[in-house]
Amino acid sequence: MKTSGLHIRGVNKSFADMEVLHSISLESKPGEFISLLGPSGCGKTTLLRIVAGFERPDSGSILIDDRDITLSPAEHRNMGMVFQAYSLFPHLTAAENIRFGLRLRRTPKSRQQSIVDDLLALAGLSAHRDRYPHQLSGGQQQRVALARALAIQPVLLLLDEPLSALDAKVRVQLREEIKRIQRETGITTLFVTHDQEEALSISDRVAVMHDGRLVQFDTPAKIYHRPTDSFVAGFIGTSTRLEGRVSDAHNGRVDILGISMPAAGVQGHSDRARVNVYVRPEAIELHRADTVAHGLEGRVLEHTFLGATTRVQVAVHDCVTLLADIQSATAHRFPVGSQVRAAWAPEAPRILTT
Amino acid sequence: MRAVQGVLIIGFFAYIVAFLLLPSGEVLFGAFRGEHGLTLKYVDQLFEPRYLHAFRNSIELALATAILGGLFGTVIAYLTLSPRAPTWLRTGVTSFSGVAANFAGVPLAFAFVSTFGTMGLLTVWLRQQGFNLYDTGFSLFSLSGLVLTYLYFQIPLMVIIITPAVRGLRREWREAASNLGATPWQYWRYVGLPILLPALLASMVLLFGNAFAAYATPYALTSGNIALVPIEIGNVLSGNVMSSPQLGQALALGMIGIMAMAMLAYTLLQRHAARWQCR
Numbered sequence: 001m002k003t004s005g006l007h008i009r010g011v012n013k014s015f016a017d018m019e020v021l022h023s024i025s026l027e028s029k030p031g032e033f034i035s036l037l038g039p040s041g042c043g044k045t046t047l048l049r050i051v052a053g054f055e056r057p058d059s060g061s062i063l064i065d066d067r068d069i070t071l072s073p074a075e076h077r078n079m080g081m082v083f084q085a086y087s088l089f090p091h092l093t094a095a096e097n098i099r100f101g102l103r104l105r106r107t108p109k110s111r112q113q114s115i116v117d118d119l120l121a122l123a124g125l126s127a128h129r130d131r132y133p134h135q136l137s138g139g140q141q142q143r144v145a146l147a148r149a150l151a152i153q154p155v156l157l158l159l160d161e162p163l164s165a166l167d168a169k170v171r172v173q174l175r176e177e178i179k180r181i182q183r184e185t186g187i188t189t190l191f192v193t194h195d196q197e198e199a200l201s202i203s204d205r206v207a208v209m210h211d212g213r214l215v216q217f218d219t220p221a222k223i224y225h226r227p228t229d230s231f232v233a234g235f236i237g238t239s240t241r242l243e244g245r246v247s248d249a250h251n252g253r254v255d256i257l258g259i260s261m262p263a264a265g266v267q268g269h270s271d272r273a274r275v276n277v278y279v280r281p282e283a284i285e286l287h288r289a290d291t292v293a294h295g296l297e298g299r300v301l302e303h304t305f306l307g308a309t310t311r312v313q314v315a316v317h318d319c320v321t322l323l324a325d326i327q328s329a330t331a332h333r334f335p336v337g338s339q340v341r342a343a344w345a346p347e348a349p350r351i352l353t354t
Numbered sequence: 355m356r357a358v359q360g361v362l363i364i365g366f367f368a369y370i371v372a373f374l375l376l377p378s379g380e381v382l383f384g385a386f387r388g389e390h391g392l393t394l395k396y397v398d399q400l401f402e403p404r405y406l407h408a409f410r411n412s413i414e415l416a417l418a419t420a421i422l423g424g425l426f427g428t429v430i431a432y433l434t435l436s437p438r439a440p441t442w443l444r445t446g447v448t449s450f451s452g453v454a455a456n457f458a459g460v461p462l463a464f465a466f467v468s469t470f471g472t473m474g475l476l477t478v479w480l481r482q483q484g485f486n487l488y489d490t491g492f493s494l495f496s497l498s499g500l501v502l503t504y505l506y507f508q509i510p511l512m513v514i515i516i517t518p519a520v521r522g523l524r525r526e527w528r529e530a531a532s533n534l535g536a537t538p539w540q541y542w543r544y545v546g547l548p549i550l551l552p553a554l555l556a557s558m559v560l561l562f563g564n565a566f567a568a569y570a571t572p573y574a575l576t577s578g579n580i581a582l583v584p585i586e587i588g589n590v591l592s593g594n595v596m597s598s599p600q601l602g603q604a605l606a607l608g609m610i611g612i613m614a615m616a617m618l619a620y621t622l623l624q625r626h627a628a629r630w631q632c633r
Contacts, residue, residue, distance in 0.1 A: 074529070074532040077533075086526055089545050090630060091630040100544070149534075
């Protein structure tokens with residue numbers, strides 16, 4: 001399958017007086033899997049619909065392999081799209097749905113047959129070829145929709161929250177299948193989701209959107225560990241945000257609630273600068289207060305059992321609640337009401353200016 | 355609760371028996387009952403040129419208004435439901451359809467005579483503009499005039515009954531088709547119409563029955579000068595020409611037969627068009 005690069009250049013879009021996309025620029029490499037991630041109403045679906053040709057941008061352009069397609073109608077763009085749900089044509093069987101785009105392109109019948117057979121096999125649905133959509137489960141319907149989108153050998157695969165209507169187990173299974181199929185076909189893919197776990201687990205790069213703006217576009221690891229924006233730091237994963245003041249930028253120290261804590265990320269900031277310190281629960285170590293002298297002291301408020309780990313809520317100075325994930329086997333050492341100290345490694349916190 | 359349900363169900367069936375099955379049975383047996391016992395005399399009379407002509411006129415009128423009403427009604431329903439259509443248009447069309455679908459008989463005939471009659475407002479105005487409507491061969495008091503008049507209630511009726519089906523056409527189907535390379539025409543040819551077809555057929559059968567059985571409108575408009583089965587039944591029952599209740603029952607039996615054939619044709623077409631729904 002031919003792989004193409006997508007280039008979104010300075011796209012703006014408003015509906016009535018409401019600006020939904022503000023100067024979005026994004027470039028993908030051929031064969032890349034990119035997720036548009038953000039909360040509801042952030043503009044990610046509008047951006048996908050502009051790429052698909054269902055909406056026109058007010059300004060800016062969409063390029064595929066340096067060819068400007070901004071004004072091309074959707075039917076001329078040769079993009080495959082999978083919608084949230086219910087997009088299969090209900091009067092056609094699974095095989096007929098997959099064949100639909102090939103019939104329009106007048107592909108020879110023998111070729112149509114072999115493409116449909118191959119895609120049904122790829123989607124694991126060979127035994128369901130003659131079933132109508134209402135005779136298939138939600139997961140099977142989305143697999144057929146994916147096969148239908150791939151049948152036309154699109155330059156770009158667009159996925160508009162294709163897993164959101166499925167139950168949790170099928171979601172995980174299908175997202176792995178989507179990744180496998182994408183890897184096998186090598187097709188450039190744009191995937192819209194509000195589920196960060198989904199985005200981080202299957203994407204090569206993630207574009208985090210907020211209020212119609214692209215706030216960070218990076219690899220999942222960098223998005224998670226090195227957010228460049230306070231929205232990303234708060235939206236991706238779970239973090240505790242602590243307000244601090246740089247006490248020794250050279251040696252990487254920050255004052256939080258009057259306690260000097262390590263934070264390598266303050267290097268580059270000026271001394272006395274006010275900063276936000278984001279710490280992941282898994283980066284926090286808890287100690288009983290009577291065993292160590294360093295760290296933020298607090299009182300255990302609650303335990304939440306998560307399986308291998310237990311999330312502990314710690315009230316620090318009764319004004320901040322800190323979240324710490326500890327091994328469940330050691331949770332009994334920090335009973336609710338006990339005094340603890342929280343510490344972390346210098347590289348653990350993410351420092352962002354206020 | 356079950357007792358209430360039982361009473362309601364029994365009441366419903368009693369209603370069906372009293373007002374559908376018993377009259378139908380009376381028509382069925384009455385058509386074969388002569389002064390001296392069973393006879394085929396009245397059914398034989400159905401094949402006389404006068405009554406064959408009436409049946410042909412009624413079928414043509416019902417078919418023409420079902421097809422035209424079905425097409426125009428569907429297009430109007432689609433246009434008013436389109437996201438680009440203003441809300442006032444949707445509300446207006448829905449309200450008007452509710453009224454117009456039930457506007458028939460003498461008032462409708464009078465309205466059309468006032469507008470399209472030989473001295474009607476529109477006819478006179480067109481004549482003043484140099485165009486004589488009646489020179490084109492059109493006459494409000496002919497079969498084509500009846501078609502025009504019937505469409506006044508057939509189109510709104512179609513709008514009312516097809517609207518839920520048109521509303522059921524998902525945006526995702528149109529966008530998925532377009533995404534796969536379909537032009538708007540190809541979308542309607544391969545997706546929109548096949549999905550709507552079962553509802554279209556069912557609605558058109560309803561329109562056919564509605565037009566086939568209409569009595570007051572054609573009688574008021576043409577004073578019974580155009581041979582239609584309901585008017586012939588009225589004639590033989592009222593005794594204006596001759597009184598023959600048995601012939602009236604035979605004609606009614608013929609109507610039931612035509613409707614049964616229409617239903618059979620519908621069932622066969624529906625079995626094909628809606629095969630994706632029934633499996």
